[in-house]
Amino acid sequence: MAWAVLGTAGGKAPDLPPARALSDVLTEVDPTTLNMGSRDLLAALSDTVTSAMGWQPPHAEDVVLAHPAVRAALTPIADVVADNPRSGWWTAPLDRDTQIYTRFEPTTVVGRPRGTAAERLRRWRDGIADQERAAAQYRASHPSTPLGGMWWVTPALAGLDKTTRALPDAGSAALWLTEDEMGWESADLVPCTVDPHALVLEIDGPDAWASLVASYPLDVTSSRAPDWWGAVDAHEGDWLIPDWSAVAADFAGVHVSVLAWLMTSGEAVSPRPRATTTLAGWDPDATWWLTDGVHHADTGHLWVRQDQNWVRAS
Structure with a gap:
């Protein structure tokens, strides 16, 4: 290990x-x-x-x-x-009994997502297609100009739930293990109830990630390649991420263990010949929920950052 x-x-x-x-x-x-x-x-x-x-x-x-x-x-x-x-717990699968939704800077007003999870994922998929077309057009007319900004593999901005496990005396995994964190000073930790029978795909390493992408491929070469060429040691062929709208037809959620993150994040993973994927923007132990099966508690607990540590305030 x-x-x-x-x-x-x-x-x-x-x-x-x-x-x-x-x-x-x-x-x-x-x-x-x-x-x-x-x-x-x-x-x-x-x-x-x-x-x-x-x-x-x-x-x-x-x-x-x-x-x-x-x-x-x-x-x-x-x-x-x-x-x-x-x-x-770094090697553990999803802990269904201790899931926490971590909302950073809870004073920020967040509107309720519009539509069902399936509808939001369809909009997400349409948005990816629009991004690919726009990026391809831009690269065709500006071949020597860098183009970046699209680097994550998650269905971020789709309005879906993302949860992590509760950690005794440390709040939640998300408090400590969030990629590209923005220096937040407070967070509301809301316990969640998840369907005990919901089918969740476990990602335990690069092979599992490659299998997921191979089964549900979505080409994002035009929009992701400018960022990933520098970050990942692969420079030829297509770049793929999972088509989360298609994954949702078979799985309620996808969980990436800490082990899987350590082994896969930033690495070039080949889901098929002349194609590359990686794990970027997915936090260790996080589960992205692709259906409407997560229920938030009415109230949470406020945690604040003090001297690089997170402590419970209420």
Whole structure:
């Protein structure tokens, strides 16, 4: 289970002096002396998630961490993290009994989504088609001008529910593990009830993600390629994401475990020959619900950020 800490950004690292120096330091660490509590692990995982950038090339430190010598030196530490009982939920499937809807900056007025989930997904699918046409036209007339802005694989902006599990004494997974987080200072955590019989697809790694995209492919080459060419180590063929309107015909939701996120985020995944997908914009442990089967409690609990930690305020 050394995957847990060794998930790094795509790209190949040269023989870098900083990588050699870091690997030398890491080999001097005795992993058995590391005392990692739940908050320590969560804070480290949070740093990893919030530094993920699916829209640009990896930072210099990511390239160093991807170096084979550094990865080899990290393996004993990763083994200790993976064996820590406090990280056991990183491999767990959806916990139907503890789902939380995390609404950041709850003072913001949010209108109710229009229509059923199926109707919202049809509008989402039509919007993707419009984006592809507009991006293709723009690239045809401006071939040397960068075009970006579309980098996520989720049905974001479709008005669907996204939930994560509750974490004892830490609120919810979403409080800590949100990609491209905006520095929010407060959040309302609302318990949710989900259908115990709802069919949820579990994504536990790159193969499961590849299978999902292969089964429900949606070509987004024109709109996503300008961002993903820099962020993911693949530069030929088509770029695909799941067609969530089609997925919804078979599954009520899709859950990505922390393990799956660590193994798949930012990596080039091939769902078919000459086609690439990746996992970008999907938070660890998040379930996106594609149907109307999630029921929110009438009230939630306010959490606020204090000195880089989240604490319950009410």
